[in-house]
Amino acid sequence: MSYTTLSLAREGHLARVTLNRPDVRNAFNDILIAELTSAFNALSEAEDIRVVVLAANGTAFCAGADLNWMKRMAGYSREENFDDARQLARMLHAIWACQKPVIAAVQGDTYAGGMGLVAACDIAVAANHANFCLSEARIGLVPATIGPYVIRAMGEQAARRYFVTAERFDALHALQLGFVHEVVAPDALxxxxxxxATTLAANSPAAVRESKRLVQNIAGRPVSLDLINETAEMIATVRSSTEGREGVRAFLEKRKPSWLAVA
Known part of the structure; x- marks a missing residue:
């Protein structure tokens, strides 16, 4: 599929999705939302892909909503606004639920909906000059569709502050909050x-997929008998799987597992 607002490149087991609207600081519109949804749904099912990188061209990673798109939304009915917001929510979920680990390469400023993009990824690495802002409250809006992902990424207490203050903070503070995992110099990003990505691609594809699902399924849940049984069932299934058996045998036999033979 060809795209107009992003580019998709594949190299070996790595796919790179790059936001490509630098003239508007990679702001969202309905086309970008639809294309991101399509790209991540396809990559989730692509058997040859093990890792996805979400990046952006230009000085900003994502500035939130496109102004022209916002002008159109200003005249929408409540039903039209609901349909529009649901498309954004589905796009974020497509990234979050992608069966492959997704790394956000944050090379520049990330505001509003862009914060949701980063939060929906599994791993986030930011350039040290990048700034972040949940700016919705400044213009009378709320970070609703991105909220489930941002709150998971930065924690409830931080969200209680930044959702309502709309303060801007830098990459180092984002690191302190846990919103990003690493901060590096721009030329090291x-x-x-x-x-x-290389580290991820060397691991069992099935184990990586199930480990991602494990975190999503048990985060925040109490350690109950149901959860204990659920996790026991999960490891039993993985141990008896093809990759699980192969990985253990390779470890005991001091050789590389079969999935590295096709890396």
Whole structure:
């Protein structure tokens, strides 16, 4: 599929989705939302892909909503606004639910809906000059569709502050909050992202997929008998799977597992 607002490149087991609207600081519109949804749904099912990087061209990672798109929304009915917001929510969920680990390479400023993009990814690496802002309250809006992902990423207490103050904070503070995992110099961003991607691609694809699902399924849940049984069932299933058996045998036999033979 060809795209107009982003580019999609594949190299070996790595896919790179790059926001490509630098003239508007990679702001969302309905086309970008639809294309991101399509790209991530396809990559989730692509058997040859093990890692996805979400990046952006230009000085900003994502400035939130496109102004022209916002002008159109100003005249929408409540039903039209609901349909529009649901498309954004589905796009964020497509990234969050992607069966492959997703790394955000944040090379520049990230505001409003852009914060949701980063939060929906599994791993986030930011350049040290990047700034972040949940700016919705300044213009009478709320970060509703991005909220489930941002709150998971930065924690409830931080969200209680930044959702209502709309303060801007820098990459180092984002690191302190846990919103991003690493902060590096701009010229080291690609190297760090590539290093993490290589590490991920060397692991069992099935184990990576199930480990991602494990975190999503049990985060925040109480340690109950149901959860204990659920996790026991999960590891039993993985141990008896093809990759699980192969990984253990390779470890005991001091050889590389079969999934590295096709890396």
């Amino acid at each position: 690609e190297m760090k992202v590539a290093e993490i």
